Structure formats: structure tokens, C-alpha cells
Amino acid sequence: xxxxxxxxxxxxxxxxxxxxxxxxxxxxxxxxxxxxxxxxxxxxxxxxxxxxxxxxxxxxxxxxxxxxxxxxxxxxxxxxxxxxxxxxxxxxxxxxxxxxxxxxxxxxxxxxxxxxxxxxxxxxxxxxxxxxxxxxxxxxxxxxxxxxxxxxxxxxxxxxxxxxxxxxxxxxxxxxxxxxxxxxxx
Numbered sequence: 001x002x003x004x005x006x007x008x009x010x011x012x013x014x015x016x017x018x019x020x021x022x023x024x025x026x027x028x029x030x031x032x033x034x035x036x037x038x039x040x041x042x043x044x045x046x047x048x049x050x051x052x053x054x055x056x057x058x059x060x061x062x063x064x065x066x067x068x069x070x071x072x073x074x075x076x077x078x079x080x081x082x083x084x085x086x087x088x089x090x091x092x093x094x095x096x097x098x099x100x101x102x103x104x105x106x107x108x109x110x111x112x113x114x115x116x117x118x119x120x121x122x123x124x125x126x127x128x129x130x131x132x133x134x135x136x137x138x139x140x141x142x143x144x145x146x147x148x149x150x151x152x153x154x155x156x157x158x159x160x161x162x163x164x165x166x167x168x169x170x171x172x173x174x175x176x177x178x179x180x181x182x183x184x185x186x
Contacts, residue, residue: 035080038087039158042127050087075104075117082124091128098124107144115146119159126162135168142176150176151185 038053078101085094098121107114118141126134138159141147153159154173163169 043157054084054087075101079120086124086127094124095128095130112146115144123158131163131166134163135166150180
């Protein structure tokens, strides 16, 4: 999706859920629509709009998630906090919370959620300016089972735009693009 001057890029698709949740994994409310808009606004260079999205995401989390769910997804709440801090420009805090969130969901606890947490942590680290660590996480994600598709790492602007100038990211991207070309993946 090109975010260029597309006015719909900020609002999302017309089929966005009305309750403010987007569910990705096993029906857990992992992604709030406002949080997705936060990343889009950050990509568009509109940090003020991203900060507003943080407020909406926090309000949704507090209003809609029961305490017992929050306790079971402590790792996710920590990662959501890290994303909010990136949107607000609090990069040092964001990187620390991303590391803590990832540490709370080791692969041995839940491999699928760990892969998701690794993806979010990588994006937060890149946008926080911790590019060496981000590239290390992306390399781990590329090899992890379960992990994410190579195209997610190489073509998702949230993952590659912030770290794109890092030499390690360029090497990883080249390797993954070559793998996809070999397998005729577009």
C-alpha cells in the first residue's frame, strides 16, 4: 500500500471494525485500529496525529480489556506502551519497553505470540533509532519458526523504512528478496 497522499491511508479501509479492535492472532484483540493509524501517521511524518492515536489506543485498552486479560497479555500491553512512546518521540523509553515486552513472551511460552512480539519490537527499535538491535531482531524473525513471510520484512514500510539505511538491513533485505525471486514469490 502506498501511503503517498492517499487520504484513506489515515482512516484505514472502509471495513475497519466499528468496535476499535483488529484481531490478528487467535481472536485476541492484538491490534487497535488507532494503533494502526499511529504507525500510518508516523510513516506520513505526522507525529502530532500519531500522538493523538496513542491517546485513543490507551483509552480503548483501559475501557475494553478486562483486568484478567491484561494480566495474561502483559507482554502485549508493554509493546503497546512502546509503540505509543515511539509515536510521542520518547525513543529511549520506547526501546526499553519493547525489550521488556519481548522478554515477557519468550518463544518457550508461546512461539506464535513471540513472533508477533518480535515483529512489533523490531519496528519500535528501528523507529527509536536502535538500528543494530532492530536488524538483529529482523534476522531472528527471518529465521524463526513460526516467523513472518520474507515480504513482510522486506516490504512492510513500518519494518524497513526506519532501518532501511542500515547496512545490515540492506544485506538482509537483499538475501530475502533473492530467496523470494528464487521461489518466484512476488
